[in-house]
Amino acid sequence: MADLMGKTVLLTGATNGIGLEAAVTLARMGAKLVMIGRDPKRTESAAADVKRRSGSEQVSWLLCDFASQASIRRLADQFRAQHDRLDLLVDNAGGVHDRRTLTEDGIEATFAVNHLGYFLLTNLLLDLLKKSAPARIVMTASQAHRAATLDFDDLGFEKGYGILKAYNRSKLANVLFTRELAERLKGSGVTVNCLHPGVVATGIWSRAPWFVRPVLGVVAKLFFTSPKKASETITYLAASDEVANVTGGYFEHNREVKPSRLARDPQVAKRLWEVSERLTGLATAPATGNAASA
Numbered sequence: 001m002a003d004l005m006g007k008t009v010l011l012t013g014a015t016n017g018i019g020l021e022a023a024v025t026l027a028r029m030g031a032k033l034v035m036i037g038r039d040p041k042r043t044e045s046a047a048a049d050v051k052r053r054s055g056s057e058q059v060s061w062l063l064c065d066f067a068s069q070a071s072i073r074r075l076a077d078q079f080r081a082q083h084d085r086l087d088l089l090v091d092n093a094g095g096v097h098d099r100r101t102l103t104e105d106g107i108e109a110t111f112a113v114n115h116l117g118y119f120l121l122t123n124l125l126l127d128l129l130k131k132s133a134p135a136r137i138v139m140t141a142s143q144a145h146r147a148a149t150l151d152f153d154d155l156g157f158e159k160g161y162g163i164l165k166a167y168n169r170s171k172l173a174n175v176l177f178t179r180e181l182a183e184r185l186k187g188s189g190v191t192v193n194c195l196h197p198g199v200v201a202t203g204i205w206s207r208a209p210w211f212v213r214p215v216l217g218v219v220a221k222l223f224f225t226s227p228k229k230a231s232e233t234i235t236y237l238a239a240s241d242e243v244a245n246v247t248g249g250y251f252e253h254n255r256e257v258k259p260s261r262l263a264r265d266p267q268v269a270k271r272l273w274e275v276s277e278r279l280t281g282l283a284t285a286p287a288t289g290n291a292a293s294a
């Protein structure tokens with residue numbers, strides 16, 4: 001197992017599924033691990049579970065609801081107050097919404113949590129990552145990005161929402177963000193890569209429409225990857241020497257593969273960056289794109 005001895009690691013979506021299993025491995029590798037969850041009881045209990053299973057005492061937790069930009073900003077502030085370096089950031093928290101939902105910031109929730117959550121937290125911690133270089137960023141994307149469409153005039157699906165359409169778009173945004181960020185981080189000593197973890201038996205499927213859940217339960221047991229196996233691509237990108245100098249990549253099963261054509265379009269990635277900057281208040285310059293009804 002590769003070594004993360006003494007490295008400071010922040011992992012989101014650490015309370016369940018793929019993130020929880022990644023947390024156990026990262027703690028076993030010696031990381032000083034900060035697990036992020038949104039519910040105090042669930043997060044405390046997940047951290048206790050990780051300590052028990054990894055045998056590490058270097059596990060702590062902080063709270064953040066990625067559906068709230070104020071909460072993301074609070075997390076970044078709290079993290080800075082407690083840590084003066086960040087060697088590895090794993091953006092993994094994500095989910096689906098069976099009905100179109102707007103966040104308190106007025107943004108369609110799938111896009112807000114799955115993409116803008118990664119975008120805002122990463123940008124707020126970027127100077128700490130640069131200061132700690134060589135450092136790494138790993139983002140859990142999905143092969144679902146291959147089915148995505150992208151309409152900058154209706155990012156939030158005002159004209160016809162679908163649970164999968166919204167999810168696919170958010171995961172496309174993860175790949176585009178990875179590639180544009182890698183360009184911007186060239187020469188900084190900070191790498192960024194994203195991954196598809198497989199089709200995995202996790203809590204994410206419990207939010208599927210009710211009528212497909214019974215079938216899904218059976219299919220999941222028979223064919224889906226385990227969260228433990230799925231977390232291996234995260235921990236590979238987090239720690240392996242083989243990818244120490246690789247950046248901007250999209251990985252499946254520890255192998256770099258080509259993402260979709262749309263995901264490889266640098267103009268689209270640049271435009272998404274600008275829109276995301278505006279939607280998160282990181283830039284004041286006007287950019288086109290409507291992520292919600294607002």
Ligand SMILES: NC(=O)c1ccc[n+]([C@@H]2O[C@H](COP(=O)([O-])OP(=O)(O)OC[C@H]3O[C@@H](n4cnc5c(N)ncnc54)[C@H](OP(=O)(O)O)[C@@H]3O)[C@@H](O)[C@H]2O)c1
Pocket residue numbers: 012013014015016017018019037038039042064065066067092093094095113140141142143196197198199200201202203204205
């Ligand atoms: N499962 C798959 O087949 C699959 C395939 C491709 C990609 N992925 C990606 O893998 C990542 C992890 O998902 P998973 O499959 O492990 O699902 P999961 O078991 O449902 O875990 C999702 C994690 O994200 C957290 N989360 C969700 N919404 C949040 C919010 N608004 N604020 C803070 N935390 C939030 C959850 O916290 P709570 O415990 O509080 O709910 C949980 O820790 C996601 O990015 C997902 O898109 C999954």
